[in-house]
Amino acid sequence: MFCRNCGTVLPENAGFCANCGSPVSKDTPAVHTGTPDMQQTAPAAGGLVGFSNRIHEPEIIAAAKAKRKSSAGCMWILVLVPLVGFLAAGLLIEEYPLNEAIIIGVALALLMLIINLIVLARSKKPMWEGAVIDKYNRKKRKYYRSGDGSSETYKDYTEYTTVIRTDSGSKKTIVERDSERDMYSYLAIGDHVRFHPAFGTYEKYDKSRDRHIYCNVCRAKNPITNERCVKCNNLLFK
Ligand SMILES: [Zn+2]
Ligand SMILES: [Zn+2]
Known part of the structure; x- marks a missing residue:
């Protein structure tokens, strides 16, 4: 049996994945075999599970x-x-x-x-992979001093943080604000992600339950059925 989220091999009676913490549902059979490591990038045939190998496409x-x-x-x-x-x-x-x-x-x-x-x-740094381990949001207030320093105004906002533990054990955070919380909404705790430093974007390992995908080149939101990005026309990573 394999974890549906990250592909880790699990004992038959496992309730949770030991690697990423996802609950294991018995009724949905694993659609892929193999672990989401750097070498094994090919997604299951016709499926949306697995990191895309489009990062290697010449374009x-x-x-x-x-x-x-x-x-x-x-x-x-x-x-x-x-x-x-x-x-x-x-x-x-x-x-x-x-x-x-x-x-x-x-x-x-x-x-x-x-x-x-x-x-x-x-x-230029190499890409890394990891699992989302935490998500939280905090109300914050930013103060602005007027030009002459006599008065102060402020603006309230909400900061959305997504915490990822990389496979090498370090911690990364994605910090977003207010309505611009694309990754906070897109990624769930337990999701396995790959970071593409060339574009500064994140790719989800298991896209099979998603209706949207974010372009890994320009970050635009696309319907999951699209092959190419509606905004920049590059191949979507799936
Ligand atoms: Zn897992
Ligand atoms: Zn794009």
Whole structure:
């Protein structure tokens, strides 16, 4: 017998999966055999159980490359804008001392460079898998001070957190806000997920009970029956 959620082999009388904690229903036979590890990506024939192997499709690899290229392009713009801007201000505005402009411009450019290098490094990390172990939401309040600091306003919002324990044992969280809680709504506790760092998106192992699927390239919501994303036309990961 196999866990319907994550594919772990279970003893015949098991009530819960030892790996992901999903309840085991006896009346629904396992539709797949094998564990959801990196090597075994092929979904069951005609089924929606299993991680998609579309990540290896040439057009998806090309989409990942294009995304990395465009974020590298944005990086140089964000680095150059403060540098050129402050230099121009120092040269053109008489009351603005040039050396001060250069220091601020260079400091901001370096800061942007560091931030962008971190983002870029993250997108190159290997993909990981794990199981959703917890979900919770919290009411929060963010305070804003007015420009002159004399008054304060606030905005209430709800923060939705989805906690994933990766197969290597570390903990990851997806933090979303208010109505933008796609993954919080999409993923249930016990769901096995794969993170695609090239796109910063999550894929569910068992999509067989879903009516929707999120595009792993652009995050758009699609009917599960679609082959391609309605928004970006890339192949959906199923
Ligand atoms: Zn399981
Ligand atoms: Zn898309």
